[in-house]
Amino acid sequence: MTSRLPIRLAVLVALMVPAGAVTSLPAAAQWLGPYLDSQRYDNLRRHQQRLQQRRAQRPRQTDQSLTAHQRACAQRYRSYNPATDTYTVRPGVTARCRL
Numbered sequence: 001m002t003s004r005l006p007i008r009l010a011v012l013v014a015l016m017v018p019a020g021a022v023t024s025l026p027a028a029a030q031w032l033g034p035y036l037d038s039q040r041y042d043n044l045r046r047h048q049q050r051l052q053q054r055r056a057q058r059p060r061q062t063d064q065s066l067t068a069h070q071r072a073c074a075q076r077y078r079s080y081n082p083a084t085d086t087y088t089v090r091p092g093v094t095a096r097c098r099l
Contacts (some may be wrong), residue, residue, distance in 0.1 A: 073097035 066074065070082045076099060077087035086094040 069097070069099065072099045 066082055070080075070085070073080045073085070073087065074082065077097065079088035080097060081087065084094075086096050089095050
């Protein structure tokens, strides 16, 4: 008898609540849409600003101190490191430049 109590309670609640009283998920998504979009835009803008600051802080090597191979790799790969002759494929993965 105790196992039927939750089922009876659920049926009773379903009969008491009118059909239109429950807010559908799309209506809630429409209401939150502009707010969430503005949050995403702000987060993206802040991320881009942080990336620009990091790039500005990196010391630039002069082209005169690089070999022809290193200049070609630096021109092709933005993350190229001439000290190790590698570039970053994705976070945590590096590869040797073979130009």
